[in-house]
Amino acid sequence: MREALIVWGGWHGHEPEQCAAMVAGILRDESFQVHLENSTRAFASPRLSTMSLIVPIYTMSRIDKDEMTNLSQAVREGTGLAGFHGGMGDAFREAVEYQFMCGGQWVAHPGNIIDYRVNITRPDDPIMERIRDFDYRSEQYYMHVDPSNEVLATTTFSGEHAYWTKDVVMPVVWKRRYGEGRVFYSSLGHVAKEFDVPEMRTILRRGMVWAARS
Template sequence: MKKALIFQGGWQGHEPEAVAHILADILKEENYQVTITDTLETLVKEDLSAYDLIIPNWTQGEITDQQLQPLLKAVAEGTGLAGLHGGMGDSFRTSVDYQFMVGGQWVAHPGNDGVRYTVNIIDADHPLTDGMADFTVVSEQYYLHVDPAVSVHATTRFPVAEGPYQANGEVDMPVVWTKKWGKGNVYYNSLGHVADIVRMPEVIKLMKRGMVWATR
């Protein structure tokens, strides 16, 4: 049986506890043993290499070097890393090593919540997106600074909401990407502002496939 660790907390606006349980339920359906923790001290006190998958679900906040180094090491040695929205893409804003591993960092959501936008599947032959069609989301549209080394599987087009960034013209922003960190697989999905968005069938499908793909 595969083992997964979800650490949840940080800014409560993203409903981290509710989202953690949605992700845990997906994994349990795939026959994973899932541990959920609400403290970053777990990263120090437990042997992270015993987990096949780790899911950060901790928006903003601070992580110490003592807490971060075991996570970086575990993923580099083969433990998978997967997550979504701010729980993985806007964690620990002062930790560039964490952002380097993830492959990107949130910087803006023009128009805030309630923006209607399209998620474009661009890699329909990949197991992560096989058989999926473009779909519409009404939520935050994440603008991210992204590592050019990532493999992109879905995008969304900016601008939709008004803002000074419009002067730069249209840009296709990654929504779903994968990359490697040493021997570890890394999966990120920018959707999932609150639990109701995570429960969308398309997001559930993407997260199920992504978490399974990232697993050691």
């Protein structure tokens, strides 16, 4: 049986405990044995490299050097990494190696909670199969992203809340490689209620399964 580790904590505004429970349920439905931890010390465990998948849900906060070293080594050697919104894309701001591994870092969400459109750019990818462009209400993430990412969905900024962002096309969902490991990220999912949106939930579920080591 594949094993997944969910490490949750950090800023409470992203409801990390509730979101961790949602993710755990999804992974159990996909026949994973799920382990939940609420401290970054879990990233220093020797067992990390035996996991099929790691899901960080840990907005902001800090990660110690030994934790980061162990985490990046596990992914480089083949453990999958997958996550969403600030739990993965705005975790450990001072750890540039973490950002290198994830393929991006949050920098702003102009207008805070707004309505925006998600555009599917790779409908041929299995993660996006039968998912069409959809409207979404949440924080529209403006991110600094790695050009080597394989982008699966984007959003276009209107410029209404930050005029200099008008017509900027920003990745929303991507996948990538980090050594032997598969990395998946979606910027959707500000709070646990957003798991009720079928597209958000399906994209994350498929992305986590794709990232997981067989």
